[in-house]
Amino acid sequence: MKTISKLYKPLYNTIPNIWIPFQLKGTASINTPNPFWVMVKKEITDHVRSWRFIVLLLLMAITCFGSLYISLGQLSEAINNFKDPNRMFVYLRLLTISDGTLPPFHAVIGLLGPLLGISLGFDAINSEHNKGSLVRVVSQPIYRDYIINAKFISALIIIFTLFFSLGFLLLGCGILVTGLTPTPEEFLRITTFILVSIVYVSFWLNLSILFSIKFKQAATSALTAISVWLFFAIFYQILINMVAKAVIPSTIANPGRIMTYKKFFMGLMNVAPSQLYTDATTSLLAPSVRSLGPLTFSQTIGAIPSALPLRESLLITWPQLTGLVATTIVCFAVSYFLFMKREIRA
Amino acid sequence: MAPIIKLENLSKKYGSFYAVNHLNLEINKGEIFGLLGPNGAGKSTTILMMLGLTEPHSGQATVCGFNATTHPIEVKKRVGYLPDTLGFYDNSTGLENLVYIAMLNRQDTGSATQKAKELLTRVGLKNDMHKKLAAYSRGMKQRLGLAEVLIKNPEIIILDEPTLGIDPNGVREFLQLIRKLSKEEQLTVLLSSHNLHQVQQVCDQVGLFVDGKLIAKGDIPTLSKELFLEEPFITEVKLYENHTENQSTIKQLLLEVEHVITVRIQPERIFIYCKNDVTSAIAKKLINSNFNIKSLYLREFGLDDIYQRYFEKKNENDKQTIQTIV
Numbered sequence: 001m002k003t004i005s006k007l008y009k010p011l012y013n014t015i016p017n018i019w020i021p022f023q024l025k026g027t028a029s030i031n032t033p034n035p036f037w038v039m040v041k042k043e044i045t046d047h048v049r050s051w052r053f054i055v056l057l058l059l060m061a062i063t064c065f066g067s068l069y070i071s072l073g074q075l076s077e078a079i080n081n082f083k084d085p086n087r088m089f090v091y092l093r094l095l096t097i098s099d100g101t102l103p104p105f106h107a108v109i110g111l112l113g114p115l116l117g118i119s120l121g122f123d124a125i126n127s128e129h130n131k132g133s134l135v136r137v138v139s140q141p142i143y144r145d146y147i148i149n150a151k152f153i154s155a156l157i158i159i160f161t162l163f164f165s166l167g168f169l170l171l172g173c174g175i176l177v178t179g180l181t182p183t184p185e186e187f188l189r190i191t192t193f194i195l196v197s198i199v200y201v202s203f204w205l206n207l208s209i210l211f212s213i214k215f216k217q218a219a220t221s222a223l224t225a226i227s228v229w230l231f232f233a234i235f236y237q238i239l240i241n242m243v244a245k246a247v248i249p250s251t252i253a254n255p256g257r258i259m260t261y262k263k264f265f266m267g268l269m270n271v272a273p274s275q276l277y278t279d280a281t282t283s284l285l286a287p288s289v290r291s292l293g294p295l296t297f298s299q300t301i302g303a304i305p306s307a308l309p310l311r312e313s314l315l316i317t318w319p320q321l322t323g324l325v326a327t328t329i330v331c332f333a334v335s336y337f338l339f340m341k342r343e344i345r346a
Numbered sequence: 347m348a349p350i351i352k353l354e355n356l357s358k359k360y361g362s363f364y365a366v367n368h369l370n371l372e373i374n375k376g377e378i379f380g381l382l383g384p385n386g387a388g389k390s391t392t393i394l395m396m397l398g399l400t401e402p403h404s405g406q407a408t409v410c411g412f413n414a415t416t417h418p419i420e421v422k423k424r425v426g427y428l429p430d431t432l433g434f435y436d437n438s439t440g441l442e443n444l445v446y447i448a449m450l451n452r453q454d455t456g457s458a459t460q461k462a463k464e465l466l467t468r469v470g471l472k473n474d475m476h477k478k479l480a481a482y483s484r485g486m487k488q489r490l491g492l493a494e495v496l497i498k499n500p501e502i503i504i505l506d507e508p509t510l511g512i513d514p515n516g517v518r519e520f521l522q523l524i525r526k527l528s529k530e531e532q533l534t535v536l537l538s539s540h541n542l543h544q545v546q547q548v549c550d551q552v553g554l555f556v557d558g559k560l561i562a563k564g565d566i567p568t569l570s571k572e573l574f575l576e577e578p579f580i581t582e583v584k585l586y587e588n589h590t591e592n593q594s595t596i597k598q599l600l601l602e603v604e605h606v607i608t609v610r611i612q613p614e615r616i617f618i619y620c621k622n623d624v625t626s627a628i629a630k631k632l633i634n635s636n637f638n639i640k641s642l643y644l645r646e647f648g649l650d651d652i653y654q655r656y657f658e659k660k661n662e663n664d665k666q667t668i669q670t671i672v
Contacts, residue, residue: 038449049437132433139397139427140450140498141419343400345390 035142036150043154052119053158060116060166063108068170071097071104072177085288085305091182092189092285094174105170106281109163109197110274114233116162117204118225120155123218124148124209125339130216138344148339151209152202152332159201167194188310193284199324200277204229206331213338232272240268255296262294270320273327280320283313292316348411350375350502350534351396355405358391358558365391367558368405373536373551375501378528380545381538383555389538390430392555393504396536397427410501423451426495430507432487434479440466440490441475444497451498458497465493469523485516492523496531503528505537509544521548580645581618581625586638589613599635603627 047053074097079087086093098104103111125148128134138144167190171182182190207228211221244265249257269275283289287307291299308316349372358366366388373379381389394400396407398418407414410424434443441462448458466475469489474482482490488508495503508524509517525548528535539545545552554562589596593611600609605621606628618628625644632639 032452032454033449035450035452038446042446046435046437131436132429132431133435134433135399135429135431136427136433136447136494137450138399139422139425139429140447141422141452142450143419345394345400 035140036146039137039142039146039150040154040157043150044157047120047154047158056112056116056119057162060108060112060162063102063112064105064166064170065173067098067102067105067108068094068173070099070102071095072174074099075178085307086286088307089183089186089189089287090178090180091171091174091186092287095170095190095193096285106193106197106285110200110277110281111233113197113201114204114229114274115226116159117155117201118208118222118229120158121151121205121208122212122222122225124151124155125212126216126221127212127218129344130218135344144340145336148209148213148336152206155205156198156202159198159205163194163198163201167191185310189284189287189313192310192314193281196277196280196284196321196324199321199328200273203273203324203328203331206328206335210331210335210338213335213342229274233274236272237269237275240265259294259296266293270323273324276320276323280317280324283317287313289313289316292320349373350410351536352408353392353396353405354408356392356395356402356407357404358388358395358400359403364558366395366402369558369560371553371560371563373534375534376528376532377550378525378535378537378548380549380552381536381555382540382542382545382552383538384540387555388558389555390506391558393427393506393536393538396504397422397425423498424501426498426500426503428491428495428503428505428508430510432491434482434487434490436480437478439476439478440471440482440486443479443490444494447494448497453497461497462493465496466490468527469493484511485513485520488512488516488520489523492520492527496527500533502534502536505535507539508537509539509541517544518547524548579620579623581620581628581642582645583616583618583628583632583642584614584640585616585632586640589616592637595635596637599631600628603631 071094075090075094078084078093078097079090081087095105098107102108125134128137134147137147171187171190175181204225208221208225211224212218215221215224244261247261249261270279279292283292287310288305290303290308314321351371351373353369353371356366356369356371357364369388369392381392383389391400395402396409396414398407398414398421401415409421412420414421434440435446438446441459444462444466445455445458448462449455453461463475466472469492471486471489471493474486479487479490491508492505495505505524509520512520521544524535524537527533537545537549551563551565553560585596589611590613596611596616597609600606600616600618603620603624604627605624606618607621608619610617610619623644625642629639629642
């Protein structure tokens with residue numbers, strides 16, 4: 001416990017100082033932390049001590065290290081594959097290759113990330129409301145949005161810490177095993193990948209916070225969030241594929257029509273956040289990816305299969321990134337609005 | 347001296363239903379005020395509007411000189427509120443719960459801990475402060491709640507149903523604690539309850555709430571005189587004979603008994619309102635006049651009776667006014 005409270009000390013002593021210029025004179029001295037950070041601290045403590053977080057943490061850690069172990073075994077083969085334009089990026093290959101027994105690291109994050117986000121948020125508001133602690137907290141002299149902001153920020157801090165430590169631990173293991181050092185390009189790509197993953201998980205976090213405000217029972221909001229996730233992860237693609245097959249244009253149709261058809265269904269696919277995430281990570285972790293949509297023959301002719309710089313990869317995936325950030329913000333805005341409008345009583 | 351809580355024409359509507367209906371109320375500094383009423387009378391809604399947690403439909407609540415709707419933070423700095431659900435965090439200790447609330451009130455960790463320990467000792471939880479809340483009994487949680495409302499150095503404390511679910515002995519102790527603390531700290535206390543006898547023990551002033559309206563207000567002697575002392579006993583009688591046929595005879599007969607004030611005859615039973623317990627005298631009188639008694643018992647007062655009697659009186663008054671007008 002002592003170490004944990006020491007770990008929190010930086011948050012205590014630095015962050016409130018930043019806020020002091022914004023505080024009213026006389027309401028706080030340097031020693032009194034802003035109530036908002038007190039709430040964030042308490043939320044983090046609650047999360048970290050809860051069983052479901054510990055279970056998920058173990059699950060994530062084990063699968064991630066499992067996939068690392070498998071990809072380490074496959075690494076020499078992948079690097080010696082001269083046909084692969086990405087073979088120069090050892091650390092990116094480390095995160096993406098697999099022999100099929102366990103999905104690679106980025107797929108593990110894509111699979112378990114939503115679950116982590118949902119588990120951190122699904123009972124944020126309704127369980128406190130049912131226990132009666134919500135009305136007790138709002139009757140303290142704090143602004144009401146502190147509550148929902150603290151819920152979001154605390155979960156975000158946890159996800160941030162977790163993903164960066166996992167990612168960097170994997171990098172460290174890679175360095176120990178291979179003896180190679182990652183290039184700045186690789187390091188930047190991996191950092192960006194982790195940031196995108198955080199945004200993706202915080203989308204699910206915000207969605208489940210929204211459900212926790214909307215639904216009175218924690219079980220209802222958890223099940224709704226999980227069913228939304230399952231729908232987009234599995235059924236949505238099947239559904240789109242079925243419809244797409246039914247209306248497929250014949251091979252002799254004019255190329256313009258085939259192009260519109262392809263673009264339309266790609267657009268539909270991109271409604272699913274999991275698709276956005278997969279596309280974004282693909283282009284970040286595989287520098288040779290040149291386009292996420294269809295390319296015409298005239299566009300590909302004469303192209304040399306080589307890696308793109310990070311900036312170009314980011315440009316390719318910019319729509320996906322924007323979409324992810326936008327859905328996250330929309331979810332948070334809706335939950336903020338609902339929460340502020342709601343009457344809280346015991 | 348200006349009242350510390352002032353409600354003017356306060357109303358709250360849910361749909362077309364008035365939860366609180368044009369309420370006017372003034373509470374002075376240092377008073378212990380009891381809000382008394384059955385469930386759903388609008389007590390909690392009134393309290394929430396005083397704290398600025400719910401917006402009134404019309405009217406305004408002024409607490410400590412601040413408008414509760416537009417300046418809720420200023421009000422909440424000065425008012426400690428204990429909801430009836432209590433709602434502490436079960437997986438933390440009593441001390442941690444208190445320190446958390448103190449820090450939300452902008453106290454630093456050191457002084458918050460010190461103050462919390464001091465208060466826990468005062469409410470008699472010194473030995474339990476490091477126990478998890480899950481191990482606390484209802485009575486202990488109530489006392490912790492009292493410590494929690496005091497930790498922000500309030501001017502007013504509002505307790506919503508503070509005696510709910512505690513045994514009679516615990517209630518007495520708890521209410522004495524409230525009284526002692528309020529006198530020591532010069533606090534204004536507002537407590538809501540549906541149990542008149544408990545409220546009677548501590549309150550200087552009582553307000554009766556029914557259907558979102560304050561129907562009577564005053565100190566206990568005034569209210570009891572108004573509601574109790576004139577006719578503190580009701581004897582209920584059932585006869586084998588038909589009541590309505592013999593109405594005038596029975597009424598005449600019963601009014602002859604000493605201390606009987608009013609007689610009310612209904613087809614199924616007869617209510618006799620008396621100054622003293624004269625049940626046996628009534629029985630003798632009826633038997634001597636050859637009536638056969640089916641059942642007879644002395645009714646005790648509950649809150650319901652008070653409301654009922656209040657309304658009966660009101661209806662009579664209305665009738666009288668109508669008659670005089672006619």
